[in-house]
Amino acid sequence: MHRQGGDIMNCKENPSRLRGERAVELALSLMLLLCYVYFLPRWADPNQNSRLDMVVAVVDDGTFEIDKYVENTVDYAKVGDHYYSDKAPGAAFLGIPVYAALRQVLDQPLMDNVMKRLADNQALKATLREGGTGLLEYKVRFAIAQVVLTFVASVLPTVLIGVLMYRLLGRLATQQRWPRIAIVLGYGLLTPAFAYAGAFYGHQLSAACVFMAFYLVFMNVKRLSPAVLLGVGLLLGYSIITEYPSALIAGILFIYSLCRLTDRRNIGWVVLAGVLVAGGWMMYNTTVFGGPLALGYSNSELWVKQHHTGFMSLTLPHWEAIWGITFSSFRGLFVLSPLLLLAVPGFILWGRSGEHRPEFWAALTSVMAILFFNSSSIMWWGGYAVGPRYLLPMLPFMALPIIFLLRKWGHQTWMRVLCGILFAWSLIATWGLTLAGQAFPTDTIRNPLVDYALPNWRVGNIARNLGMFLHLHGASSLLPLLMVAAALLIALRLLANGRLTPTRQVAGT
Numbered sequence: 372m373h374r375q376g377g378d379i380m381n382c383k384e385n386p387s388r389l390r391g392e393r394a395v396e397l398a399l400s401l402m403l404l405l406c407y408v409y410f411l412p413r414w415a416d417p418n419q420n421s422r423l424d425m426v427v428a429v430v431d432d433g434t435f436e437i438d439k440y441v442e443n444t445v446d447y448a449k450v451g452d453h454y455y456s457d458k459a460p461g462a463a464f465l466g467i468p469v470y471a472a473l474r475q476v477l478d479q480p481l482m483d484n485v486m487k488r489l490a491d492n493q494a495l496k497a498t499l500r501e502g503g504t505g506l507l508e509y510k511v512r513f514a515i516a517q518v519v520l521t522f523v524a525s526v527l528p529t530v531l532i533g534v535l536m537y538r539l540l541g542r543l544a545t546q547q548r549w550p551r552i553a554i555v556l557g558y559g560l561l562t563p564a565f566a567y568a569g570a571f572y573g574h575q576l577s578a579a580c581v582f583m584a585f586y587l588v589f590m591n592v593k594r595l596s597p598a599v600l601l602g603v604g605l606l607l608g609y610s611i612i613t614e615y616p617s618a619l620i621a622g623i624l625f626i627y628s629l630c631r632l633t634d635r636r637n638i639g640w641v642v643l644a645g646v647l648v649a650g651g652w653m654m655y656n657t658t659v660f661g662g663p664l665a666l667g668y669s670n671s672e673l674w675v676k677q678h679h680t681g682f683m684s685l686t687l688p689h690w691e692a693i694w695g696i697t698f699s700s701f702r703g704l705f706v707l708s709p710l711l712l713l714a715v716p717g718f719i720l721w722g723r724s725g726e727h728r729p730e731f732w733a734a735l736t737s738v739m740a741i742l743f744f745n746s747s748s749i750m751w752w753g754g755y756a757v758g759p760r761y762l763l764p765m766l767p768f769m770a771l772p773i774i775f776l777l778r779k780w781g782h783q784t785w786m787r788v789l790c791g792i793l794f795a796w797s798l799i800a801t802w803g804l805t806l807a808g809q810a811f812p813t814d815t816i817r818n819p820l821v822d823y824a825l826p827n828w829r830v831g832n833i834a835r836n837l838g839m840f841l842h843l844h845g846a847s848s849l850l851p852l853l854m855v856a857a858a859l860l861i862a863l864r865l866l867a868n869g870r871l872t873p874t875r876q877v878a879g880t
Contacts, residue, residue, distance in 0.1 A: 392541075395548055395866045396534050402859045403533050403559045407526045407568045409852045411835040412517050413810050414510075418458075418754070419571040421446035423517055425456040426466040430474060435659050448660070448670035455659050457667030460652070461613025462573040466520040473519050477512055521571045528579030529568035532767050533559045535586045540774045542590065543727055549867040550777040553790070558770040561797035562708040563758035566805040573613040574763035580610035581620045581737075582767040588628050589730055595632060597640045603628055604644025610764070612652040615666075617764045619740040627733040685747045692751035696742075696759035700818040702751075707758045707800045710773075710793040714738075717772030720779055734768040741765035755811040757804055757819075806834045806849075 412419060421444045424437040432439065441447050441454040448457035456463065476482065533555045540551040558564060567574050584606040591599050607621040629638050653663035660670060695702050705712055721731050745751050745761045753760045780786040804812070804819055807827035812819035827833070831845025838848030 391548075391866060391869070395552065395863065396537060398859055398863050398866060399533055399537060399552065399555055400530050402556065402856060402863070403530045403568075404526065405852065405855060405859070406560055406565070407529065408522065409837050410569050410806065411514070411837075412521045412570050413834075414514060414517075415443070416570070416755070416810065417444040417446050419517065419521075420444040421456045421458050422463045422466065422571055422573070423513070423520065425458075425460070425463040426470045426520065427513075427516065429463075429467050430471045435655075447672065448667040449672040450660060450670055455667060455670075457671045459573055459611075459613055459615050459667075460655055461609055462524045462571065462576050464612075465524050465576070466571075469520055469523050470516055473516060477515065517571055521569060525568050525570060525572065525575045529559060529564060529575045532564075532575075532579050532582050535583060536767060536770065539586055539589065540771065543730065543771065544774040545778045547778075549864070550774060550781050552863055552867055553777070553794075554770055554773050557710050557773075557794060557797070558766060561710055561794060561801050562766055562770075563704070563760060563763060563801070564766055565801055566757035566811070567760060567763055572760070574760055577610045577614035577617045578764040578767055580606040580613065581617055581624060581764060584610070584621075584624050585627070585730075585733065585768075588624070588631055589727075592631050595628075595637065597637070600628070600637060600640035601644045604641035605648060607641070608645040608648030612648060614764060616741065616744050616761060619744055620737045620764055620768075623733055623736050623740060627729060630729055685744070686749060688743060688746040692746040692748065695751055696745050696762060700820065702753070702756065702759045704759050704762060706820075707804065708797045710790070710797045711766075711769055713773045713776050713790070713793065714769045717774070717776040720775040721772045724775065734771050737768045738765045752814050754814050756814070757801075757811050803828065808832050809834065 420440070421437075424440040424444060424447075425435060427440065428434055428437045435455055436453045437444075437447065437456060438454050444456075446457055447454045449455075536558065537551050537555050540554060545551070559568070564575065564578070584603045587599055587603050587606070588595065603624075607624060610617040611621050625638075625641065628641055629635055632638060656665050657663050660667065697703055698705055700706055718731075718735055721727075722735075741762055741764060745759060748761070751759070751761070777786070777790075781790075800820060803824045807824040809832070812823045816823050828846070833845055833848060836848050836852070838851050841848075841851065843850065
């Protein structure tokens with residue numbers, strides 16, 4: 372008989388095991404954090420700039436108008452004579468207080484010298500476009516703000532997903548550590564989540580919100596207090612105002628929460644919290660776009676035709692999109708991250724096991740709903756992108772069923788070989804594409820791995836990273852990351868095998 376989620380209680384009864392679990396979570400967090408923060412967010416990215424412009428405009432100018440900065444983005448809405456970000460505002464809302472605090476630091480005289488030194492960094496200068504304006508100090512200030520905002524709105528949420536996933540997998544299927552570690556690292560480093568954890572988009576923040584809401588309900592199913600339910604409502608509401616397609620998953624998780632309640636009247640706490648979030652969002656829409664349900668996309672000056680086709684660019688699923696987001700060389704998820712193919716037999720095994728039936732349906736329908744949405748969009752490729760970025764909120768739920776596959780066959784040699792091949796290809800493709808060049812591939816490049824990644828790697832055009840601050844150029848700038856990551860991977864392996872067990876320090880020793 373397989374060890375089930377109830378064995379989580381063993382951790383509480385066994386302090387040594389609990390310390391081991393926390394040590395694994397810490398090592399996982401450090402691994403993910405290191406790999407995300409090592410690479411700088413892409414500069415001159417219209418999608419990120421749209422959100423960043425709004426944050427800077429609110430804090431520096433006291434307005435939502437981005438008129439002063441609109442030239443750095445194509446993702447803007449025009450209302451009257453003024454320009455605004457056309458993005459869902461959740462990530463920018465989170466970034467406003469962060470940038471307000473950061474501004475106090477950036478305005479210190481000491482920071483002037485820091486920005487001058489950064490502007491003179493030759494390794495960073497080597498990554499700039501020929502004929503550009505170079506590393507002007509005000510651009511360095513803008514870049515520092517982007518790094519900090521990305522850390523708060525994308526890096527930390529993705530690290531949190533990894534830790535929660537590790538715990539949740541232990542409750543779902545098995546207490547064995549290495550399969551859970553492999554799935555977390557696979558999700559966090561070998562899927563498009565890796566690319567967008569280091570970018571000031573809303574996808575990873577939204578994914579973290581829905582996944583944490585799922586986690587809160589599942590892990591507290593016997594004690595769904597008003598505080599927990601309020602948290603679930605806030606998370607589901609905020610996921611929607613951060614990335615509107617997440618409303619599909621939020622709706623599914625609302626139903627899941629309702630089914631898990633012994634007294635269904637308590638769902639009112641979820642509704643109350645969601646209404647509070649929606650109220651703030653509607654006030655913003657009314658102030659900027661003239662109505663509580665008016666969206667920036669409805670006023671996008673450069674994308675009028677697309678956003679007025681069907682319902683906000685949504686029609687019905689079509690074959691070009693279905694193939695494009697799954698197996699095409701253009702944006703295919705399974706070309707970039709074939710390890711996620713393991714989710715298909717994983718879901719089958721999970722369904723046949725009869726275990727955690729409500730969670731099974733919540734995860735499966737969340738994946739299917741986002742696939743349905745993305746394959747219905749006339750802009751399914753997502754512009755400049757690494758893989759199908761609109762699928763990002765579903766990826767944590769797609770990673771979960773893999774644990775059932777590893778639980779059943781993970782000890783078999785053929786399964787280990789298969790996983791090794793799929794994980795290795797996912798590493799080569801995901802890192803190869805994410806780290807190539809100084810921008811995400813354009814939507815005119817039909818085979819990004821061959822026509823974008825390979826040429827950039829050949830000439831040493833690698834994404835800006837912390838190694839360049841050590842004056843390392845090209846691929847050599849990755850060496851510090853690889854050395855530390857290897858050490859953390861060894862530590863994780865030792866922790867998984869029980870060979871590295873943290874001990875409690877005794878007072879007075």
